Amino acid sequence: MTNTSFVDPRLELIAAASHFYQQGWMVGTAGNLSCRIPDGSFWITASGRSKGELQLGDFIRMHPDGRIEREGSANNLKPSAETSIHQTIYSLFPDAIACYHVHSVEANLVSGFTNSDNLSLPPLEMLKGLGVWEENPNCEIPVFTNHLQVPQIAAEIEKRFSKTSPQIPALLIRNHGVTVWGKSTTDARNYTELVEYIFRYMVAYKK
Ligand SMILES: CSC[C@@H](O)[C@@H](O)C(=O)COP(=O)(O)O
Numbered sequence: 001m002t003n004t005s006f007v008d009p010r011l012e013l014i015a016a017a018s019h020f021y022q023q024g025w026m027v028g029t030a031g032n033l034s035c036r037i038p039d040g041s042f043w044i045t046a047s048g049r050s051k052g053e054l055q056l057g058d059f060i061r062m063h064p065d066g067r068i069e070r071e072g073s074a075n076n077l078k079p080s081a082e083t084s085i086h087q088t089i090y091s092l093f094p095d096a097i098a099c100y101h102v103h104s105v106e107a108n109l110v111s112g113f114t115n116s117d118n119l120s121l122p123p124l125e126m127l128k129g130l131g132v133w134e135e136n137p138n139c140e141i142p143v144f145t146n147h148l149q150v151p152q153i154a155a156e157i158e159k160r161f162s163k164t165s166p167q168i169p170a171l172l173i174r175n176h177g178v179t180v181w182g183k184s185t186t187d188a189r190n191y192t193e194l195v196e197y198i199f200r201y202m203v204a205y206k207k
């Protein structure tokens with residue numbers, strides 16, 4: 001029998017946020033999560049919601065051009081302040097279905113390990129989980145400046161990634177946090193855990 005049951009993707013975002021909150025990566029209102037749906041629009045967390053206790057009404061449905069879909073979206077909520085980054089990721093990577101952004105202590109610490117716009121990652125087995133199938137890989141994560149105006153960060157992401165795709169589906173914003181994307185909510189959740197493991201390793205190695 002075919003399973004035709006429909007799971008509201010917001011439930012997966014709520015579960016992921018709760019999990020990340022428990023890890024200390026989405027404390028208070030930090031971070032934002034989104035998930036693209038078949039008509040090309042995406043659900044994104046509304047701005048300033050407590051990420052450890054999201055509810056279905058804490059999301060906004062947006063079209064790629066920035067238009068808010070009122071049907072299903074709660075009224076009087078503002079979309080995440082970092083919506084322009086999610087829009088940019090969805091436009092650059094047509095396969096991306098989910099985009100997750102979290103703020104961990106380790107992501108901030110490792111972003112200070114280099115002044116360059118790329119951070120070298122150690123050649124850990126965990127990189128395979130992020131799609132890097134090489135022996136002793138020489139892998140880097142792109143690092144972006146944390147401009148006060150978020151659309152400026154988004155514009156720099158667009159500019160760099162239009163020329164060169166990153167080696168892994170992740171980017172770091174200096175002194176801010178990491179953003180990952182994947183072909184499913186499960187992939188995005190796994191990638192978030194994997195990059196955070198690598199950052200933890202890097203911090204522990206430095207001690
Ligand atoms: C703890 S404030 C963090 C915000 O400035 C921002 O970086 C963030 O990740 C959450 O913003 P939001 O507008 O709630 O999506």
Ligand SMILES: [Zn+2]
Pocket residue numbers: 030031032082101103176177
């Ligand atoms: Zn943020």
